[in-house]
Structure formats: C-alpha cells, structure tokens
Amino acid sequence: MNSMQMLKKEINLVEKMIRKDVATEATVKNLYEHIFKSNGKKIRSRLNLISSSLHRNKNKIHRIRLAAIIELLHTATLVHDDVVDDSSIRRGNRSVNNIWSNAHGVLIGDYIYSKAFMYMVDIGNQQILQELSNATNDISQGELIQLDAINNKEITLNKLKKISYFKTGRLFEASAKTGAILAEANKKYIENISKCAKNIGILFQIKDDLLDYSTNLKTGKPQFQDLKEGKITYPFFYAYKNANNKQKEILINSLGNKKVQTLKILELIEKLNGIKKTEDLAKQFYKNAIIFAKEIHNIEVQKEMIELTNTAFNREK
Amino acid sequence: MNSMQMLKKEINLVEKMIRKDVATEATVKNLYEHIFKSNGKKIRSRLNLISSSLHRNKNKIHRIRLAAIIELLHTATLVHDDVVDDSSIRRGNRSVNNIWSNAHGVLIGDYIYSKAFMYMVDIGNQQILQELSNATNDISQGELIQLDAINNKEITLNKLKKISYFKTGRLFEASAKTGAILAEANKKYIENISKCAKNIGILFQIKDDLLDYSTNLKTGKPQFQDLKEGKITYPFFYAYKNANNKQKEILINSLGNKKVQTLKILELIEKLNGIKKTEDLAKQFYKNAIIFAKEIHNIEVQKEMIELTNTAFNREK
Numbered sequence A, B: 001m002n003s004m005q006m007l008k009k010e011i012n013l014v015e016k017m018i019r020k021d022v023a024t025e026a027t028v029k030n031l032y033e034h035i036f037k038s039n040g041k042k043i044r045s046r047l048n049l050i051s052s053s054l055h056r057n058k059n060k061i062h063r064i065r066l067a068a069i070i071e072l073l074h075t076a077t078l079v080h081d082d083v084v085d086d087s088s089i090r091r092g093n094r095s096v097n098n099i100w101s102n103a104h105g106v107l108i109g110d111y112i113y114s115k116a117f118m119y120m121v122d123i124g125n126q127q128i129l130q131e132l133s134n135a136t137n138d139i140s141q142g143e144l145i146q147l148d149a150i151n152n153k154e155i156t157l158n159k160l161k162k163i164s165y166f167k168t169g170r171l172f173e174a175s176a177k178t179g180a181i182l183a184e185a186n187k188k189y190i191e192n193i194s195k196c197a198k199n200i201g202i203l204f205q206i207k208d209d210l211l212d213y214s215t216n217l218k219t220g221k222p223q224f225q226d227l228k229e230g231k232i233t234y235p236f237f238y239a240y241k242n243a244n245n246k247q248k249e250i251l252i253n254s255l256g257n258k259k260v261q262t263l264k265i266l267e268l269i270e271k272l273n274g275i276k277k278t279e280d281l282a283k284q285f286y287k288n289a290i291i292f293a294k295e296i297h298n299i300e301v302q303k304e305m306i307e308l309t310n311t312a313f314n315r316e317k
Helices: A004-019 A026-037 A043-055 A060-085 A102-123 A126-148 A157-182 A187-212 A236-242 A246-254 A262-271 A275-294 A299-313 B001-020 B028-038 B042-056 B060-085 B102-123 B126-148 B158-181 B187-212 B234-242 B247-254 B262-271 B274-294 B300-313
Strands: none
Touching: A004 A026, A004 A060, A026 A102, A026 B126, A043 A060, A043 A157, A043 A187, A043 A275, A043 A299, A060 A126, A060 B042, A102 A126, A102 B060, A102 B102, A102 B126, A126 A157, A126 B028, A126 B102, A126 B187, A157 A187, A157 A236, A187 A236, A187 A275, A187 A299, A236 A246, A236 A262, A236 A275, A236 B274, A246 A262, A246 B126, A262 A275, A275 A299, A299 B126, B001 B028, B001 B060, B001 B187, B001 B300, B028 B060, B028 B102, B042 B060, B042 B102, B042 B158, B042 B187, B060 B102, B060 B126, B060 B158, B102 B126, B126 B158, B158 B187, B158 B234, B187 B234, B187 B300, B234 B247, B234 B262, B234 B274, B247 B262, B262 B274, B262 B300, B274 B300
C-alpha cells in the first residue's frame, strides 16, 4: 500500500471511531448521527494524520484518536457557526438549528466539544492538550472578532488576516503541530509543518471567501452568503478600497442586504479588482505554504503537504 | 483567621484571577467583563475550595486556579443556557444574548469553556482533566435530555432525577472530587465528599425548581419560567400524577403558555400536593448529603460541608 492508500484507510478508521462512540440517550444519539451522517472534506484530520505519519505505526490508536479529536473540534465549531450565522444547510444536509432548534445546536456543539476533550485526556499528552485548548480558544476569539466586524467598512487588511488565521488557520496549524508532537518529531519538523499548515489554512479560508463570490454551483453552500450577512471578506474589502464614492454607496447598500442583486455586485467587485486582488493574496499564502513544505525533510510527508497545498489552492467547493 | 474567613479570602482570589485574565480584543473583553461584573453565588467553587482545603496551603495557586476553572465552566453553561432558554436576565443583569445577540452568547460561551480547559492544562493533573471533561459532557447531555422533555407529560421521575443530576449535581460532584484529587486525599475522602456534593447539587436543583413555583421575589429571576417554557419539573410532575382528568387538562394547557394565570396554577399544584411532594424529595437529598458529610473525617471540612448542605436546603434565591 502506498502512503496515499494508507492515509485513506486511516481516514476511514477516524470516521468509524467517531460514529461508533454514540451516547445511548436518544436525543443525543439522533443529533449526533445526523451531524456525522455526511462526510466533510476532512482536510484538517487528514493534515493531522500526515503530520503524525512520520512514525506511521507507532502509537497507531492514538494517531487515529487524535485525528478524530481534530474532526470533532472542527465539527463542533461548524455546528455552533450554523447557529451564529443562522445557516440552514451544512454539508448538503439541513443544519441542526434548522431541523431542531438553535438550542439543540448550542448544546450538541457543547457535547461534541467536550467529547473531543475527553479523547484528548485519553491521549494524555500535556503539549497536545495545551495546543488544542489554546487553538479552541483562539477560534472562538476569531469568530467573535468577525461578528464584531459585521458591516464595519473601516475594517483593516490586518484585521481580516487575523480573522482568517484565528477562525481557520489556527486549527490547521494545531492539527499539524499536535500530529508532529504525537510523532515525537524534532523541533524543526514541528515548526515547518505547523507554519506550512497555518498558511494552507489561511489559503483555504481565502478560497472559501472567493467561492462565496463565485457562480460555481459545486460548493453545496448558498452563494453570496457573506455579503448577505454583512460580512466583509477580502473581495469586498479590496473592491471597496478601489471604489469611487458612488460605487462605495452601491457596495455599502449591498452589505447585509438579503435581496441584493448578486450578479450586478459581482460584476462591480470584479471591475474594482476585488477578485483579482484576493486571488493574488491566495497566491502569497500558497507560495508560503510551499516554501515551508519544502523544508520538511521526510519526503513522503513533504509530498503529501505539497499535494494538500495544491488541493487547497485548487478547491472548487 | 478561622476557616470561614480563609475561604472567603480564597473566593476573592478566585474572582480576581478570573477578572484579571482578559483578552485584549475589545469584543472579547467587553463581553467577558459584562459577564463577570456581577458575582454569582459561587457555591460550586466554594465547594471545590472546601474539598481541596484538606491541605490548605499546599499547592495554593493550583487550588485557586481549580476553583476558577469550576466557576468558568459553570459560567459558560449559564451563558449557553441563556441562549437555549432565550432568557433576558442573568444575575440581575441583562444576559449576553439580550444585550448583544445569540451569536455572541454562543461564542463567548465557547471562549469561556476553552479558557477553563487552558487553565486545566496548566494544572496538568490527568485525573482532574478526566473528571472535568466528563462532567462537561454530562452537563450538555443533561441539558439536551431536558430540552427533549419539554411538554412531555409522560416523563418519568427517573428521567427528572437524571436531568437534575446531569445538569446540576454532576458539576457539584466534580467540584468536590477534583478538589479532593488536588489535595491528594485518600479514596474514602474522595468518595464521601463527592457523594455528599452530588446530593447537595441535586438538592440545589430541586430547590431551584421549587423557587420557580414560589411567589418569593428574592431570586432575581422571573417566576414560573419553567412552566412558561414548557419544562416539566418536580412540582408539576407530582401534581400531574395526582390530578383528575379535568385538572390534567388545566395543567397541560398551562404548560408552555406564556400568558398562564400563574397564581391559579400554583394553587392547583399546591392542592395536588406538587409542592409538598417536591419538598419531601428535597429532604431526601438533604438527608443523604448530611449522611455522607458526616463520614468525612476532617472536622473542618465536615463542618463546612454540613453548612453548605444547610445553605442549599434553606436557599431563598
């Protein structure tokens, strides 16, 4: 089996581990099974497994468990995000808050979070616990900063980057770092793979922002959602910076407007270089990720990380 | 200084520790400060400090930190509960979801949860981590079971007891247990104080249910909230069991009815022994708590636990 096939097998084990461990209480069970019935992209747990694959078969059960933790943490944030954003669709299915209620979304999110911490305690590695509790804290901060930035047209590029890092890059980074810690890798490896992963994560988020402004229908998500929610992301940010007063007014009026004429706005944002500049920004993070990937000495891991960077860069959903 | 005074001083240190550690991000800071500007009863962190006071000055910084963790975990559940129940008042102030939004409540709750886990990792005790991550998971399960039980007039006494244990007794139990673990107490002490605390917690919850059906104005909470939200608690449960068909109909119609004639319903529930039977149940848990308290050999701790049991039993808010 080559390393790609092994990785695929490991991802299957992660899915099995998550699905197997269901509470007996019917309420909890139904919610949990609904959430995990459709598979996400699992890019974060994949990243974690790549990072810990430095010693593939040493500590195998802990490797799978750690990847499951990453997936649980990520899923908990998604479930809470759906409440925060009042989203009705997740991974092609109706969201928990849509089928049940916000209350169910909040509580099953807490359930999944604490389940992740229970698994972490089982692994019993102090550094891993530290990194993941810090990352979880940073993610919630990132989401809060983003919430506060809604409709704030004065937002700076630095603030946008901080949001992308905290809400997305941070868990990518922690996934790589904890995988490396579990593999007892040396300092250089931990540093390179963490930085590579952080850049992939931010790249992934920038691409997510771009996809929201695309007319691509593969995402399974509603289009122009950020704009309609009043969230300023990179395409809007860059376009607004280049806009004249009249264009600024049009852009501001579109923000948070559920009935916005999306194609017209897209045209304007394109004309004002909002898409192009965001693509350039994505390229920067892509390049940085590749630089750090190439510093990883283990050839298998290096190859996988480069491939993951390419996947993030070329994502269409 | 007697042990009561020392405990008071320690509680102050807990409050200071929590308030001192604020994020620099304005959004996070404002929410956090709003939440911690009014003091709760701190019965759980007090319990934790009593339990760890077996060796009062050994590991003092960790004792304070652990009590802060308990308070943070409890506060996180309150903030999420206010979203779940759509409550507008908490500790005499407007709730986060009321001033800001549900989204803010969800995210700052996550922030406080993960902050608690960060502190736990600092303490670095595997058993404590295990107990607290398990307890957090059980609490969310308790809340979910309760949510599912809304308007369910077929609910059993066992289910109600499970809800009281999971949503309230569990954190009381974990507070005592982790305090004892930190103090490196023997197995007997851990067991007795944990069981005592579990009973105090359930007692505390039963009293909470009773206060919701009282005309006492000290609680700072709205009255008949459980009934209006469709939550069946002990007074309703017992009354319903004793009701004839006509009375059953009146009770069912009052459930989840925001415009219910509360005094009329209270009169009916009293007539059907709902209050009396709930008070009897409270007495059972009171007695059990006292039995386990008396098994604690350390006289200071025993005294404090008995006092705490009395406080819970006599609570008027």
